[in-house]
Amino acid sequence: MNNSYFENNNTYMEWKLDEKIYKTIVGALGSCNSSNNSVQVEVTKVLKDLNENVADAALYLLHIFMNKQENNDVRQVGGLLLKNYINSKNKFLSNDILKIIKNEIFKLVEDEVKEIRNTSGSVITTILTKYEGIEQWPEALYNLLLLIERGNNDVVDGAFRAILIIIEDELMNRKNRDSLFFQFCKSQLLQKLFQFCSPQEKNIKKKYAAECLDLFITSSCFTTNGVFNDMFAQLWECLGYLASEEDPQILKIVVSCMTIITDTRYSSIFSNLDAIIQFMVNATNSNDRKVQLEALEFWPIFIKDRSYVAYASYNNPKSDINKSDSNYIDENVYKNINELRTEALKRLKNYLPYLCKILIDNTVYTKWDYLTMDESHFQNDNANVPDLIQDISPELYNNKNNDIAQEEIKMNKMNNINNNNNNININSSNNNINNNNVINNNNNNIGDINKNNINSSNNNINNNNVINNNNNNFFFF
Known part of the structure; x- marks a missing residue:
């Protein structure tokens, strides 16, 4: 891929894309779910090249994410890749590109496809919580509230989902009560949530408002020493409506x-x-x-x-200074x-x-509970009837001395068994020694046989000499 970047402008409408690069990216995103290993290798290669060599890669992903002519699955993957691109703080992610993303991303919160709305909310929360922070982009929270007030159910769903993610992240990583997030909640968000709980509001707003309040309550924000303690009366009234x-x-x-x-x-x-x-x-x-x-x-x-x-x-000295017990x-x-x-x-x-x-x-009830409830289990129940003498099993007398004697007998048996085993081992070893001697004697006999062979061979040599002498006599006759 060749580097491509908009020059002398910083708006999305003035940005010019390269059709070849765009089609390559769309083709890769469309094949990302393929089970073919070679296809997956090619997709990985394209995405790696996109991240490392294309300066305006984020804008290509944004364009795919916003393009309603593309398949919804391809659009969603483009949005998820854009989120990861921002989260990784890519070296090509400049302030100009980020500004374009922040200006355009709210349009996707109003998309009719639920998956696209949810993904756009994830992109917004990634910019807020992972990249810049609420202090650098405070208008995002106000824009989300404005989208909720428009009344369209799709818009309310997308905007509230984004707010829920922001609340979860901020409550998990909260630093102090004076943060911009808590100031926004006190001045804007909570008042809107209380308003959305009123009987005349739409059910979708009530449901999401209740979820948001549940997050704050679970995080102890409305306790007597919580950050929103002074707003508890309004919360209690809203719970009564809900x-x-x-x-x-x-x-x-x-x-x-x-x-x-x-x-x-x-x-x-x-x-x-x-x-x-x-x-x-x-x-x-x-x-x-x-x-x-x-x-x-x-x-x-x-x-x-x-x-x-x-x-x-x-240790409250004002109540009684004479108390020495610290607790x-x-x-x-x-x-x-x-x-x-x-x-x-x-x-x-x-x-x-x-x-x-x-x-x-x-x-x-469990299956066992039902079985134990069966009346047949109680027909012959005589637990409350005293036992008769003949019903009691006899207890056999057991003398401690007898126990000691029995133990000694057991030990003697064990010793006898061990002695027998040792005798067996000794006999077997003696047999092995005798066998070895027999083998050695046999080997000696083999030596005698070899001696006989040598003698016989000497006799053969002498016979040969006689024959040779006879032959010599023949030639000289």
């Missing part, structure tokens, strides 16, 4: 959020305690299995002993927590007949 929804996905999120809040802000639930208990009873009896399982997590959290919270205050109990906190738990158990008592029936009706 609790009246029929969508199982939304209800599952609400149940999860209320369980976490019960565990982290126990006193906060008592303003609506009866309504919360009734909601959780209904959730436990839900037709949706996931909602049921999530609701089951609530009850152990709701009734557990919280006395350990009394130990949260250590003293704050009696006021201890008393308050126990009073709340007592009140909670008292309220729950009124709902136990309904709750217990629901739990029993929805209990899942």
Whole structure:
């Protein structure tokens, strides 16, 4: 491939692509799923050449990603390669090229193909979290909120998915409460999320808003010492709106959020305690299995002993400077927590007949459980009937001295066995020695045989000499 780059301009519309390079890249992306090994080698070669030798490779990938005339699979692969290209911080990724990508990528958030929308969101979050950071591109968050407010379901889906990924990454890698992300959440994002939870909003906005709030709640952002503690009242009101929804996905999120809040802000639930208990009873009896399982997590959290919270205050000199124990109990906190738990158990008592029936009706039994429930197992059950004398098995008397004698007998037997084995080995070795002697004697006999052979050969030589002498006599006659 030859190097190609736009000159004297920095806009996507003015960029000129090389048709030969473009077709080569599209052909490679179309063949990337081939099972032929030689094809895969060629695809790898093309992509490596693209990354290492083409200065505007990112723009080719962007063009493929945006081109609706191409196959959707090819477009998605182009978007994923663009994401990896940015994530690798390629040497050719200049500020001008990155500016073009940031200007054009939001158009793909509105694409009618879900996979393209999701991939475009991944590209946006890669630029924000891996390459530049929110501080370098703050307008991205505002643009996503604007896209959500347009009302088109496809746009809302794409923009909210991108925001979810950004929230997850930022909460995982958060540095301090004064970051630009948390400032944006306080001033813009949370207010919009609370607004989207209202009954008159579209269901898709409610669902995504609930997912975003669930991420913040799970990350302890709304605890008493959390970064959004002062906005808890608005959150609690929104959960009340969402609790009246029929969508199982939304209800599952609400149940999860209320369980976490019960565990982290126990006193906060008592303003609506009866309504919360009734909601959780209904959730436990839900037709949706996931909602049921999530609701089951609530009850152990709701009734557990919280006395350990009394130990949260250590070494407070203002309360009592004469206390020497560093882990003293704050009696006021201890008393308050126990009073709340007592009140909670008292309220729950009124709902136990309904709750217990629901739990029993929805209990899942294993095959073994069903077998043990068979009436035939209990027909001859006499566990409560005292045993008769003849039913008790006799216990045989066992003397310790007898045990010692038995052990000595066993040891003697073992010694006899070992002695017999040694005798057998000695006899076998003697036999081997005798056999060797016989063999040696035989070898000596073989020596005698050789001597006889030598004598016989000497006789032959003498005979030959006689014959030769006779022959000599013949020639000289």
